[in-house]
Every structure is written in C-alpha cells, then in structure tokens.
Amino acid sequence: MSTGQEVSSRVLTVPNVISLLRLALVPVFAVLIVAGQDVWALVVLAVSGASDWLDGVLARRLHQVSKLGQMLDPAADRLFIFVTLLGLAWRDVVPLWLVVVVVVRDVMLACTVPVLARHGYGTLNVSLVGKAATFALLYAFPLLLLAEVPGVVGQVAHVVGWAFTWWGVGLYWLAGLQYVSQTRRIAATAG
Template identity: 50%
Template sequence: MSETSAEDRIWTVPNLLSFLRLLGVPVFLWLVLGPKEDGWAIGVLAVAGFTDWLDGKIARAFHQTSRLGRLIDPAADKLYVFSTIFALLVREIIPWWLVAAILLREAFVGCSILVLRKYGYRALQVHFLGKAAMFNLMYAFPLLFLASHVGWYADIAQIVGWAFALWGTGLYWWAGVLYVVQVRQLVTEAKKE
C-alpha cells in the first residue's frame, strides 16, 4: 500500500473510535441536560477520554494514521469541550468567564487558521501543550460535575477540578499563542518568496 493511499484510509480502528466518540456527544448532552444523570454523563466523558488516548496509541503503533483521523480526532475533542462547558454553564456549575476564556481562545486560533489557508497552508500539527491543555480540561469537567453534588468527595473534587480547569485554560491559551507565533513565521516566509 502506498503512503498516499494509507493516508486516505477511512476504515481504521482509530477512526472508528473517533466516530464512536463523536456519537457520545449528544448522549452526554442529553444525560446532563435531560434527566440530569451526572454519573452516566461522567462515564461518557471517561470513555471519551480513554478512547481519545487509545485511538492515538493504536494509530501510531499500527501505522493507521490518516488524513480523516487528523480531522475528526481534534474535532471530537473540541465538541466534548464545547458541549461540556455549555452543559456546565447551563447547570450553573461554572461561571461565564471561564466559558468566555475558552471560546475566546478558540476564536483567536481560528483567525490564524484562516490566515494560514489564505497563504495555502493547512492547519498545523497539534502542539504538545495543546494536548496537555485538553487533558487538563477533560479531567476538570467531570470533577466539577462531581463537585456540584453533596458528598464527602465534593470539596476535594471542587479543589482538584478547579486546579485542572485553571491550569488547562492557561495551557490552552499558551498553546494558542505558540500556534499563532508559528503561523506568523510561516506567513512571513511566504511573503518573502
């Protein structure tokens, strides 16, 4: 199989895991906003986090990386983040300023992607800091759900959840700034040519 055809594969195990993760988004939202089954919702988030880790491991170990996988994997991550912060905001578990900080960062990076495309580049590879930020946020949200309940674990979940949320948001912005710096370098080089 040639390198080009391998990149164009659709039916791979990592892509299947990413598709399943995408299907979990509406289930998660329904659980949180409908019957308010937070335990099941946290389970969906946990499975999503595990499959996010697993699809990357499988893709690298078995050479199943693909163009589609590079699109749907981060898309699924972002959908989980957006749906989770939306649900947490609607349930009044997190304040609007945290949601604004995350959404403003997305707009900030989104504008740089438009600039990249104008100069003929595709989106850049996800930076390690971006992955670390997503890791922190994906841990923060279930903990903040737990913190909204009454129980011996609520105070601990609140402290640790907010630590992950703040650290994750900071890393998310830092990764965004690094992304924009890379975009600026590419655009500067493109203008010289």
C-alpha cells in the same frame, strides 16, 4: 501530531472509527447533562477520555495515522470541551466567563485557518502544550461535575477539578498563542 510515521489518506481506520464514535457521544452527553443524569454523563465523559487516549495509541501502533484522524481527533476534543462547558454553565457548575475564555481562544484560532489555507497549509500539528491543555480540561470537567456530590468526595473533586481547570485554561491559551505565532511565521516566510 508528529509521530514519525507516514500520514495516510485512508478514511476507514480503527482510530478514525473511535474518533467518530466519540463525536457521536457529544449529543448523548449534552442530553444527559441537561437532564441532570450526572452519573451517566460522567460515564460518557470517562468513555470519551479513554477513547481519546486509545485512538492515538492505536493510530501509532497500527500505523494508521491519517489526515482525517489528525483533523477528527482535535475536532472531537474541541467539541467535547465546548459542549461540556456549555452544559456545566447551564447547570451553574461553572461560571459563564469560563465558557467565554475558552470560546474566545478557539475563535482566535479559527481566524488562522484562512491565513494557513492561503499559504497552502492545513491544520497545524497539535503541540505538546496543546495536548496537555486538552488533557487537563477533559479531566477537569468530570471532576467539576463530581464536585456536585455532597460530602468529602465532592469537596475533593471541587479542589482538584478547579486545579485542572486553571492549568488547562492557562495551557489552552499558551498553546493558542503558540499556534498564532506559528501561523505568523508561516505567513511571513511564505509572503
């Protein structure tokens, strides 16, 4: 994330606490989705989405952009996406191939970590495409869960949820390919 602000090594910041709380919500969501507590699962997803936005805004406004935050925020996003997809697939709300498509992309990116480390780099900055993909997926999943409600609400949520899903997956892979390309450039330049 390029904020134009100095990135600190501070650990205890307001945005980092929010990201840690969001990480703590992941198992809560998992239990709720498995137990069929859809209303509460939707509430947790909504809180997670709002806190994802809030930690970024506060990091910039309070000048608390930190190295830890730059790792925690995307990690929380990935974990929420993964657990949500698993829960929705377990409930037969989404097909298993969707889980595979998302996981394969993340495994591909995990393979770039040793290459980056070998050349003295940490995690890459999150791109605008990556942020848009995460946004789309984190909005798609609550809508797909809401699509389980019978009637017009469920029908509309189904259409909009799948639209967000397709856009999100496409952007997710586009961002992943951009990160791989960036890693290749770094390796070629440093090598």
